[in-house]
Amino acid sequence: MTLPTDHPLIDGRTSHSPLVRAYRGDRPDRLPVWFMRQAGRSLPEYRELRVGTAMLDACLNPELSSEITLQPVRRHGVDAGIFFSDIVVPLKLAGVDVAIVPGRGPVLSAPIASAADVAALRPLEPDALAPISEGVARTVTELGSTPLIGFAGAPFTLAAYLVEGGPSKDHLAARTLMHADPATWNALLGWAADVTGAFLRAQVLAGASAVQLFDSWVGSLSVADYEAHVAPFSARAIAHVKDLDVAIVHFGVGTAHLLGSMHAIGADVMGVDDRIPLDEASVLLGTDVPLQGNINPALLAAPWPVLEAHVRDVIERGRAARSHVLNLGHGVPPDTDPDVLTRIVALAHA
Numbered sequence: 154m155t156l157p158t159d160h161p162l163i164d165g166r167t168s169h170s171p172l173v174r175a176y177r178g179d180r181p182d183r184l185p186v187w188f189m190r191q192a193g194r195s196l197p198e199y200r201e202l203r204v205g206t207a208m209l210d211a212c213l214n215p216e217l218s219s220e221i222t223l224q225p226v227r228r229h230g231v232d233a234g235i236f237f238s239d240i241v242v243p244l245k246l247a248g249v250d251v252a253i254v255p256g257r258g259p260v261l262s263a264p265i266a267s268a269a270d271v272a273a274l275r276p277l278e279p280d281a282l283a284p285i286s287e288g289v290a291r292t293v294t295e296l297g298s299t300p301l302i303g304f305a306g307a308p309f310t311l312a313a314y315l316v317e318g319g320p321s322k323d324h325l326a327a328r329t330l331m332h333a334d335p336a337t338w339n340a341l342l343g344w345a346a347d348v349t350g351a352f353l354r355a356q357v358l359a360g361a362s363a364v365q366l367f368d369s370w371v372g373s374l375s376v377a378d379y380e381a382h383v384a385p386f387s388a389r390a391i392a393h394v395k396d397l398d399v400a401i402v403h404f405g406v407g408t409a410h411l412l413g414s415m416h417a418i419g420a421d422v423m424g425v426d427d428r429i430p431l432d433e434a435s436v437l438l439g440t441d442v443p444l445q446g447n448i449n450p451a452l453l454a455a456p457w458p459v460l461e462a463h464v465r466d467v468i469e470r471g472r473a474a475r476s477h478v479l480n481l482g483h484g485v486p487p488d489t490d491p492d493v494l495t496r497i498v499a500l501a502h503a
């Protein structure tokens with residue numbers, strides 16, 4: 154299948170944007186920049202809009218999800234919006250009882266522990282994705298020539314929440330299940346791959362010009378465990394958008410040892426966290442792979458001269474790769490002064 158004729162990559166609105174060009178391996182005149190978690194608690198206009206609305210209710214309200222997505226684009230002049238949602242939204246739409254507890258993260262009423270629990274999981278009905286398609290379509294209309302990035306959680310990171318029942322430090326229960334009961338593990342990751350893949354596809358068909366697969370917690374795995382028990386399912390998740398010819402970014406935290414394996418699932422661009430410099434990541438991956446990253450979020454609170462020197466160093470090291478999209482090494486911390494982000498955008502574009 155191909156994209157609809159009124160999609161921004163097809164009608165030309167975003168096909169020559171710096172972000173899309175850099176994701177395809179070009180070096181546009183302007184260094185593109187956006188920030189993971191650019192929408193959210195660092196913005197007073199976000200905190201105001203969210204008063205009285207639960208996180209997942211905001212995600213499923215097209216008017217709200219669209220407005221929240223646009224806030225950081227207007228304020229900072231970043232080169233992309235990232236659709237305001239959450240990795241657990243498709244789980245909720247498939248009927249999983251999950252809520253996002255402020256300050257903690259996703260929490261399930263009934264963690265998935267057995268083969269019977271996995272067998273009881275329902276597929277995601279296409280109609281359930283209507284609020285996502287509508288939110289994306291509204292956002293893309295407003296964004297004009299600025300591309301929208303769609304995203305989803307990768308099967309392992311979703312399983313880390315499903316099996317643990319909430320946030321966990323080392324994801325031990327999930328890593329135990331992987332070895333103790335491989336058949337149940339495979340069934341769970343297969344379900345997660347299809348649910349998250351459908352979420353990704355809905356965003357692209359409604360107008361997203363690129364996608365990012367977040368496998369935030371995969372850094373806790375060895376290369377052998379990743380390749381045997383996780384990579385095939387991440388590949389299955391992105392297979393849902395492979396025919397649509399949009400750039401696929403793949404990101405995780407603490408993944409220096411996994412970069413090659415994570416690229417090999419079929420990613421076009423690798424997101425790099427702040428534990429490994431971009432020039433070293435480029436040696437590990439080969440210089441032909443476009444990179445995204447990796448400003449240390451801890452330095453956002455440092456004096457500007459310290460942060461500026463660091464950002465310049467990240468940009469310099471990014472030249473080792475074929476192309477580079479500037480970003481953080483992980484999400485914007487909630488207490489970040491948003492003016493600092495605006496200043497980084499100005500520096501990148503100067």
Ligand code: CP3
Binds near residue numbers: 258
């Ligand atoms: O980047 C963006 O601006 C887009 C929005 C986005 C959110 N979640 C909004 C959100 C994205 C891309 C995500 C992905 C996500 N969600 C990931 C992968 C990225 C990463 O950070 O590694 C993960 C692991 C989750 C699960 C999750 N959801 C966590 C850990 C939390 C934080 C809990 C907390 O309160 O600290 C959430 C909630 C969440 N998702 C918030 C936002 C803006 C905070 C909700 C609020 O405003 O109260």
